[in-house]
Every structure is written in C-alpha cells, then in structure tokens.
Amino acid sequence: MAQVRETIELLVKVLRENGTSKIKAESFRLAKFNNDTATETFWSLLFELLYFCKYGTIDEVAFKAKAELSIEELVVYVKQEMQRKGFLSREFASLPNDMSSGSREILLGFAWLLCKEGLIDKFMESCSSPLDEEDPSFMFEFEFEDMAKPSKQMQTQRVLSPGQKVQHLRLLNGKLRSNIRQLQALQREKTKLQNRVHDSTYGVSLNPERNHLSVMEVHLLKHPELMKKILKLLEKDNERLQNMLSWKDQEEVFWKWMESVLDHKLKDKVEDMSPGRMTFYNIPPDAVVKMESAKQQLEDAIMKYEQIIEEIEEIWESKRSSISERELDNLLSSINTEISLQRANLALDSTEDILRNQKETRFLLTKNNSKKLSNLSSHISSHVTPQEQSLPAVDIEQELALMERQLERIELETNRKREKYRSQLENLASTVPEAICIQPMSCR
Structure with missing residues (x-):
C-alpha cells in the first residue's frame, strides 16, 4: 500500500511540474471509493490535460478560461472532448453537470486519457534546453500590472452614446491595425538580427546538430552573470525529466491499482443514470446495430467472392507471362465490344x-x-x-x-x-x- 501511495505522489508531482493545478494523492484514494469531495478536483484536472493535448502547454490562458467557464459549461466541454477522443463511456456521459458526484468515473476517464494520449511522453517532449531558445526574453520578468488595469477611456465607455461608441471602436480598430503593422515590422527586424548572429558565429557550435551559435548562447557569452539562472533552469528541467523517468519505472503499480478501482466499481454496481438527466452523447442509438449489420454484410461478401478472386488471381499469374501485348489489345477490344453490345441490347x-x-x-x-x-x-x-x-x-x-x-x-x-x-x-x-x-x- 505504501508503494502505491508513493507512485501516486510521484504522478501528482509530475503533473504539477508540467503545469496542472495543485492536486493531492489523497484525492485519488477518495475517487477510488467514489467520494464526492474529489469530483471537482478531477473535473479541473481533466480540463487542463485536454487543453494540453490540444495546445501543447498549460498556460495562464487555460486557467483564465477555466475560471470564466461556468461549472456546467466546463463539464459539458470535458464530456464532448473526451467523446471526440474516443472515450465512449455511457456512465461518464451521464454524470451530473453540477460536479456533485461521479469522482470514480472521472478517475477512470483520467487514466484512459493518460494512457491513450501518452501524456507522460508528451511532457518529456515538451522539455527543451534553454540553450536552444532563440529568444532570451523569457529570462526577464516583466510587470504587466499597469497594462492589466483598465484605462479611464474604457471605464467611461459605458456612458457614451451609440454614435460615440462607434467612433471609439473605430479609433481602437485603427490603433489595433497600427500595432499589428508595428509587430510585423519588429518580427522582420528580429529575424534579420537572428540571421546576422547565425552568420557571424558560423563554424562555432555547442550543439552537433547546428553549425552556429544560438541567440541565447551569444547572449550568455555577453552576459556571463546569467549563467546561474540558466543552471537553475537546467536543474529544474533535469528534475522534471528524472521524475518522469521514475514514473516510467513505477507506472505498473499505478495500473494495477486502477484495476482495483474497476473491481470496486463492479462490486458497487452504481447506476447513476436517472431518466430526467441530460446526457451529452454524440452517438446515434442505432449506430452499433448498423455497424454490426454492415460488418456482417461485408464478411458475407468477402466469403462469397474470396474463392473467385483467388481463382482469377491464379489465372492472371499463369497467363501474364505468356500473353502478348497484341493479345491484350484484342482482349480489351472484345471486352469493349461486348459491353457495347449489351448496352445496345x-x-x-x-x-x-x-x-x-x-x-x-x-x-x-x-x-x-x-x-x-x-x-x-x-x-x-x-x-x-x-x-x-x-x-x-x-x-x-x-x-x-x-x-x-x-x-x-x-x-x-x-x-x-x-x-x-x-x-x-x-x-x-x-x-x-x-x-x-x-x-x-x-x-x-
């Protein structure tokens, strides 16, 4: 039991280091016994992991979107995204939209997503060396508090007349277009400077895959006092990778524990599907029957024509080496003639x-x-x-x-x-x- 807890704590640590919100190992134990207190935690975790699968990162935009969504909107979104990825569990689709219950089903959905999408492998791929970065600006912390505060013009916009609001929107549109043009010009200038750095350092490289220094490497040569910060970042990435490698060695314990979660589900036989509850299920009710019927028809057709196809292939293999091109042309002409004759008939x-x-x-x-x-x-x-x-x-x-x-x-x-x-x-x-x-x- 202690080994299971250590493995789950390691998984929680891996998730936390890759940007998810804080979650405790105790939540996994509570979800195993379908405790309602862990429901909201796992809904949020699923939302963040689905965001990572779609965009490759869990950033501030993900947390902001999660905060702006209502509880029902978040649950419905997670259900639909899981169905699009192939998780077609009727119990999961029938969970209440108010996050009141169903923590065990959400835990099973989390385990399915973790295995199906290979999230740990994707976490490893997202770990890159800071020395490979071409933009050293991530090393500096900027304060955006002043930018986040609404301006006086935005605060007084509510008391404007409709005509004044239109004029104000036109002004903002013009400023936005001007800023976009400036950003494009700055992007072109940045690319030119990067090319100059690459040309100037041609023949000198710390990476065998490149024949020049990166902008980050040149910046560190110019500012050696930043090496300590880079070392801290490298140590942090190494710790992340080490934790994920340790998880790879111990994940079998977690999957055996998930088997016990399934056993508890079968023992309890919980059916939380009331008739009046809204179920977001995108599959037609007769889809399975149609697929089974189509499958049977396909198998019958294959069995019916398989022997004929094999005989035709054998005849073709035996005749292909002996038949001449002229005979092929005559055969093709006779076939076309026969087709024309049948049409005429x-x-x-x-x-x-x-x-x-x-x-x-x-x-x-x-x-x-x-x-x-x-x-x-x-x-x-x-x-x-x-x-x-x-x-x-x-x-x-x-x-x-x-x-x-x-x-x-x-x-x-x-x-x-x-x-x-x-x-x-x-x-x-x-x-x-x-x-x-x-x-x-x-x-x-």
Missing part, C-alpha cells in the same frame, strides 16, 4: 417494349374554342369508320415527342452497332497478314 429491348405496347390511335387537334372544336369533331367523325371512332384520342404534341425519343434511341442503337461491326472488322483484318481494311464511303 438493353436499348433495343426498351425500344421493342415501347413499340410492342403501342396501340393504334387517332390524332385529334384540340383548340380552346369549343365551337370550333365541335365543328372539327363533326367533320372528322364523318370521315372515319365507327371502329376508328371508338379508339381513344391522343395529343399530337405528346405523340411527336414520343416519336422523337424513339428516333433518338434508334440512332443511338445504329451508332453502337456501327462501332461494333467496325471493331469486328478491324479485329478480323488484324488477324489476316498484309490485309487492309478500308471503310465504305458511307461510314466515313
């Missing part, structure tokens, strides 16, 4: 169905004028037989459109047959030595 079948279903009809030109229509109908009825009068009347325009479509199908069928026979003639001509195939004048 389909078009012919559809045309025959239309012609077969067509009945004898008589055409009647209709007008909007009822008087002329009656006169025209009486004139037509005097020139047709009673059997013809029993046939239904159809619209001439519709019949003309139908005939035009049939004519287009016939032309398409004719063109396909022409291409088919032309291809057959070319194939026959290629088999006869010294033969020349000349198309008729009507086909050119």
Whole structure:
C-alpha cells in the first residue's frame, strides 16, 4: 500500500511540474471509493490535460478560461472532448453537470486519457534546453500590472452614446491595425538580427546538430552573470525529466491499482443514470446495430467472392507471362465490344417494349374554342369508320415527342452497332497478314 501511495505522489508531482493545478494523492484514494469531495478536483484536472493535448502547454490562458467557464459549461466541454477522443463511456456521459458526484468515473476517464494520449511522453517532449531558445526574453520578468488595469477611456465607455461608441471602436480598430503593422515590422527586424548572429558565429557550435551559435548562447557569452539562472533552469528541467523517468519505472503499480478501482466499481454496481438527466452523447442509438449489420454484410461478401478472386488471381499469374501485348489489345477490344453490345441490347429491348405496347390511335387537334372544336369533331367523325371512332384520342404534341425519343434511341442503337461491326472488322483484318481494311464511303 505504501508503494502505491508513493507512485501516486510521484504522478501528482509530475503533473504539477508540467503545469496542472495543485492536486493531492489523497484525492485519488477518495475517487477510488467514489467520494464526492474529489469530483471537482478531477473535473479541473481533466480540463487542463485536454487543453494540453490540444495546445501543447498549460498556460495562464487555460486557467483564465477555466475560471470564466461556468461549472456546467466546463463539464459539458470535458464530456464532448473526451467523446471526440474516443472515450465512449455511457456512465461518464451521464454524470451530473453540477460536479456533485461521479469522482470514480472521472478517475477512470483520467487514466484512459493518460494512457491513450501518452501524456507522460508528451511532457518529456515538451522539455527543451534553454540553450536552444532563440529568444532570451523569457529570462526577464516583466510587470504587466499597469497594462492589466483598465484605462479611464474604457471605464467611461459605458456612458457614451451609440454614435460615440462607434467612433471609439473605430479609433481602437485603427490603433489595433497600427500595432499589428508595428509587430510585423519588429518580427522582420528580429529575424534579420537572428540571421546576422547565425552568420557571424558560423563554424562555432555547442550543439552537433547546428553549425552556429544560438541567440541565447551569444547572449550568455555577453552576459556571463546569467549563467546561474540558466543552471537553475537546467536543474529544474533535469528534475522534471528524472521524475518522469521514475514514473516510467513505477507506472505498473499505478495500473494495477486502477484495476482495483474497476473491481470496486463492479462490486458497487452504481447506476447513476436517472431518466430526467441530460446526457451529452454524440452517438446515434442505432449506430452499433448498423455497424454490426454492415460488418456482417461485408464478411458475407468477402466469403462469397474470396474463392473467385483467388481463382482469377491464379489465372492472371499463369497467363501474364505468356500473353502478348497484341493479345491484350484484342482482349480489351472484345471486352469493349461486348459491353457495347449489351448496352445496345438493353436499348433495343426498351425500344421493342415501347413499340410492342403501342396501340393504334387517332390524332385529334384540340383548340380552346369549343365551337370550333365541335365543328372539327363533326367533320372528322364523318370521315372515319365507327371502329376508328371508338379508339381513344391522343395529343399530337405528346405523340411527336414520343416519336422523337424513339428516333433518338434508334440512332443511338445504329451508332453502337456501327462501332461494333467496325471493331469486328478491324479485329478480323488484324488477324489476316498484309490485309487492309478500308471503310465504305458511307461510314466515313
């Protein structure tokens, strides 16, 4: 038990050294037994670690964002981010949004994130030597208290009229654009100075991967009194790395302890999923059933065509070495011809169905004028037989459109047959030595 506590304390130390908020090893023990007092601590820890996974650091912006979010907003954000990363626990998604309970589920989510994202390895990668920095400004502490205080203009902005507020916003926009241009100019000047330092120190290097000194190294040569501060930073980074290496040696103890956390969960059988509680779950309820069905269909298709594919591959391997390029061309032509023939047959079948279903009809030109229509109908009825009068009347325009479509199908069928026979003639001509195939004048 003492070894477990030492391992958890080491993990807490590693987390604290890499920027997370303060957490005690006792919180892990409380979360194991689902004590509600550890819930808020682990929600905050998950938020900070998710921020690190996204941005590669835990800085003041993370703490400021956490302070500005409400309790419900923070919990919902953590749930959604964990789901995006693949943590699809229904118990975790159903935890209350007021941080009132569920510390054990959050501890399990923390362990999953620690393993899935390889957070310790990422912490190690973020440790870099101060000597590799090109900007030595991080060694100096600046006071931003005066900048953080709101100006008198900002304090009196609330009493301005809408027009004055618009003018004030335009003024601020102009200042912002001017500052951005100044920053761009300073960035270009900084890059030029760095290049000058690199060119001036070419051939001298403390790092085998570079052939020049960094700006930090040149700055330390000019100000040797800063070496003590650099040594302190290096010692701090070495201590961080040493703690993470020690964690690598002892992490198996932590994961065995996490197995006991799962055992306690199974023993307690806590189901904290009330019907009225809001559950932020981004997966459709029938997604699993659809995936299982698609998986089964895919397996059936693979088993159905696997033997055929193997036979085709064997035939291809046996024929590939013996077949010539000319035979391949002929085979390709025959395949294209067969495809064209099948298309023509389909078009012919559809045309025959239309012609077969067509009945004898008589055409009647209709007008909007009822008087002329009656006169025209009486004139037509005097020139047709009673059997013809029993046939239904159809619209001439519709019949003309139908005939035009049939004519287009016939032309398409004719063109396909022409291409088919032309291809057959070319194939026959290629088999006869010294033969020349000349198309008729009507086909050119």
